[in-house]
Amino acid sequence: MHTPSPTRFGRVLTAMVTPFHADGGLDLDGVQDLARYLVANGNDGVIVAGTTGESATLTLDEQIEVITAVREAIPDHHLVAGAGSNDTRNAVTNTERATAAGADGILTVTPYYNRPSQAGIEAHFRAVAAATDLPVVIYDHPGRTGRKVSEAVLLSLLELDNIVGIKDAAGDPSAAAQLLSRAPDDTDWYSGDDSLTLPLLAVGACGVIGVATHWIAAEMQEMIAAFQKGDVGVATELNARMIPSFVYEGSDEAPNPEPSKVMMNLLGVSVGPCRPPMGFAPDDLVDQAREVLVGLDRKA
DSSP, X not given: OOOOOOOSSOSEEEEOOOOBOTTSOXXXXXXXXXXXXXXXXXXXEEEESSTTTXXXXXXXXXXXXXXXXXXXXXXXXXXXXXXXXXXXXXXXXXXXXXXXXXXXXXXXXXXXXXXXXXXXXXXXXXXXXXXXXXXXXXXXXXXXXXXXXXXXXXXHHTTSTTEEEEXXXXXXXXXXXXXXXXSOTTOEEEESSGGGHHHHHHTTOOEEXXXXXXXXXXXXXXXXXXXXXXXXXXXXXXXXXXXXXXXXXXXXXXXXXXXXXXXXXXXTOOOOOOOTTSOOOOTTHHHHHHHHHHHTTOOO
């Protein structure tokens, strides 16, 4: 049976949005303010320049600027850098530069859109792992990439010294349970879907790399701690309290990260707008954010 490890990066990390100015320019002061806010409000660390950070619209130089700014802002907390690409050469370059910029670890997503074979996926991840001495977490999100990483490939990759974990957004706790029963004991298995964190904890996950944790990291920490102590009832109650946040954080009408940016701006943490093609959110999204905060007994 897999027993969750103490984890290298903590139990709750937020996939951080990237603050922009109103004109779409990178807001590095906002980047630092947000990073400090997140670790002051329940996060063990942050993921930067990932998909929630709008990596698809960031240049490589901007990604490195964000990593450098966050490293300066939170020197004593975990910083994992999103460095993925659907071009293996670019993923290797991104990983090398993120390593040099001061990241503590690398989050690397399955190559997206081109839908490579499982052999191609494995070769891609092995090339990324060889490009750094940092611990690497694989991001498995078939809904966005078009490819599920197979169990056989994940188990093979976890035999490498520096591939240490998975961010699981595949939406299948049963499959996660099967894989974790065969994975190394020190595998860091993170929920990559806030709403499935509690079910994934039940099969051996160690924590969450979240989005709604921009504003509910403290509640998520409390839920994970309660579950790990065996207080399943308390964990279930806390999970129920967070469900409106899970619903709010992304939808077809307002995809992630638009809701998180609206929420953080409402909370007084300036993160600006999303870059195109994001940014066409429903007019009532601010009102929805306020309703979520009311349910959490908070005020904007």
